[in-house]
Structures are given as structure tokens and as C-alpha cells.
Amino acid sequence: MEGRARVDEESGELSLSPSDNHRYLVQHTTPALRFSGGDVAAWQEQLRPKLRELLGMPEPSAFPLRARTLWRSELELGTVEKVVFAAEPHADVVAYFCVPYDRPAPHPTVICLQGHSTGMHVSIARERDDESAPFEVEGDRDFALGALRHGFAALCIEQRSFGLRREQTQSAVSPHGCHDAAMQALMLGRTLVGERVFDVDRGIDYLAARGDVDLSRLGVMGNSGGGTATIYAAAVLDRVRFAMPSCAFCTYADSIMSIYHCADNYLPGLLRWAEAADVLGLFAPKPLVVVAGRDDAIFPLTGVRRAYDDLRTIYAASGAGQQCRLVIGDGGHRFYEKQAWQALLDVLR
Numbered sequence: 001m002e003g004r005a006r007v008d009e010e011s012g013e014l015s016l017s018p019s020d021n022h023r024y025l026v027q028h029t030t031p032a033l034r035f036s037g038g039d040v041a042a043w044q045e046q047l048r049p050k051l052r053e054l055l056g057m058p059e060p061s062a063f064p065l066r067a068r069t070l071w072r073s074e075l076e077l078g079t080v081e082k083v084v085f086a087a088e089p090h091a092d093v094v095a096y097f098c099v100p101y102d103r104p105a106p107h108p109t110v111i112c113l114q115g116h117s118t119g120m121h122v123s124i125a126r127e128r129d130d131e132s133a134p135f136e137v138e139g140d141r142d143f144a145l146g147a148l149r150h151g152f153a154a155l156c157i158e159q160r161s162f163g164l165r166r167e168q169t170q171s172a173v174s175p176h177g178c179h180d181a182a183m184q185a186l187m188l189g190r191t192l193v194g195e196r197v198f199d200v201d202r203g204i205d206y207l208a209a210r211g212d213v214d215l216s217r218l219g220v221m222g223n224s225g226g227g228t229a230t231i232y233a234a235a236v237l238d239r240v241r242f243a244m245p246s247c248a249f250c251t252y253a254d255s256i257m258s259i260y261h262c263a264d265n266y267l268p269g270l271l272r273w274a275e276a277a278d279v280l281g282l283f284a285p286k287p288l289v290v291v292a293g294r295d296d297a298i299f300p301l302t303g304v305r306r307a308y309d310d311l312r313t314i315y316a317a318s319g320a321g322q323q324c325r326l327v328i329g330d331g332g333h334r335f336y337e338k339q340a341w342q343a344l345l346d347v348l349r
Helices: 018-027 040-055 120-124 143-149 179-187 192-210 225-236 276-281 301-317 337-348
Strands: 068-074 078-088 091-100 107-113 153-157 213-223 242-246 288-293 324-329
Touching: 040 192, 040 225, 040 276, 078 192, 091 120, 091 143, 091 192, 107 143, 107 192, 107 225, 120 143, 120 153, 143 153, 143 213, 143 337, 153 192, 179 192, 192 213, 192 225, 213 225, 225 242, 225 276, 242 337, 276 301, 288 301, 288 337, 301 324, 324 337
Parallel strands: 107 153, 107 213, 213 242, 242 288, 288 324
Antiparallel strands: 068 078, 078 091, 091 153
16 A cells, blocks of 8 residues: 555564664664774774764864963862863863872873763862862762872863853753753764863863973873763874773664763764774773773673773784773772772783
């Protein structure tokens, strides 16, 4: 009958959900620049510029940092400065810079990125609206304090759409804080995660200008949305020397293409070119610790292991198989400080 809905010939059931078609396409898509063996460096030279294009990052510029310190205070483990610097016109980055006590400069440093939370204040375990008031942080997300405990300085960047950089001037705002900026970035040929990676790059400019940071021992870490930004920063920013993404690395098929995720996880057209292991494989042979939760329902462990096996293949082909580690914590979608830092210090040695 004309106009009658087509049915699955085998089951006789209608396929009406868009995700049915998308899962079929994922299963039948072979990324054009997926690593298939050979010279890792030559493969990276092909994929990296394509990834930068898909990220839609702003081009490097000589826009002045205009860096300044807002206040300085003491923590139990070191000192903290609240700083601000400009990423690009009308995009100021606020951050905490923390230095451990009794450690001489220049400092090994890690850039800390919180995910979907109330903001960077979680990294120093202080309230967002009263930074003199401590609070109990769950899931080892007090990244700066963890860095200080291990002798590292920390730059805690407030990511776009989170915390102090949440949308505050738009008349109507989505209940999902990242959605508006992610959609608007797409209209401009950008992505929100690309803008976040650009802010990390400008954060490195700020650290370089300070003069008290050892840029040869500079890394990036973060959990969830912070882990996602960590992965892309590691993939495209040459000045990042080590990385520790947490609860963000998994095959796209098993994670962001299987359940609801916020819009800032998606890069238009990426699966035509690469899977998650290929993206993070652009970081080889540099030291890398991937952190996962055994019971993380957002980035399921089966998909994590599948992606990590492919990642280890890339690292082995680059001659750095021992520079890549997988840490699995006994819990859910959180960070696991003790295990993760132990693994990181091991690969850094």
C-alpha cells in the first residue's frame, strides 16, 4: 500500500527511533584515519590537523593576556592565588594557581579541569560563593589538593559554562548549563570543547609568563567533562607533557553514541575520521594515565577496555607501551586519587 511504513523484514517490527538508525550507522562506519599500524608519527601528522579542524578552535593569536591576581591566601598544603587572564575578546578565564609549601621553583604543574559541577572551587575544596569556607569534596575531586600532596603546583581553570563562567547575561537559559554555549558555538563553526581546549592553551601562556613553572613537566587532568577536555587538549596541544583523563575515555559507540550526554561531548563528523583511541593516541608516546570507574554507567568499563586495548596498540607501535596505564577504581563516575597519582608518578619516572 502506498505510504505504508516499511518494517524490518526479519522481525516484522517498525524501526521508528532515530537512535536505531544511528547505532546501525555507527556499527557500519569505519573512521577514515583510524590507526591501522605503521609509522605512528606519520599517522599523527594526518589526523591531528583534521581533529583541530573538527574542534573548531580559535586560531592562536597575540591577544594580550592581561593577567592579574585577584587575591592570595594560604591553604594547609600551600598557597593559592585567584587569577584572571583573557583568552580572547570577551572571554576572560578565572583560575586558581596553587603552589606547594617548601618546594623550590620552577614547579612541575598540572592544569586541573572540573567537569559538570559547581566549578573550579571544588579543586581547592572551598565554597564557590565564600572561598574562605572549606567543604567536604566527594570522589577525590579536590584535584589541586591532590597535586599539592604530590609536590605539584596546580592551575585550576574555570571551564566555559561552569561555575563562575556559567551563562549569566542571556535572558533565557537551558537547565543544562553547557547546552546554550555548545549550540551557539556550532553556529559559529566552533565547538564548546574546542573553546575549552583553547582556554587550556592560553592557560599555558599564562604559566609560561609567570616564570616559576617548569614547562617540561606540565600536564593536564580532569574528571568527566574535565576529562573530555583533557583528552582533546592532550591530542592537539604540543606543550602538554603528561595527561590524566578520568571517567571520560571510552569508545564513542559505547558511551556518547549509546545514551544521553550533554552537547559539549560531540564533535560534528568526528566518527567519519577517528574513534576515541585514535584521538588519545595522538598523545603517544607521552606519559598517560587513563582513569575509569568499575561501575561508571556513563562510560561503561567494557567500552573503556575496548578503547584502551586500541590505545595500547598505538602506544606500543610508538615504542612507549609502558608509558600508558589504565587505572580502574572500585566505584562509579569519580576520580581515584591514590591509584591514579601512583600510576602517574610511575610513568613520569
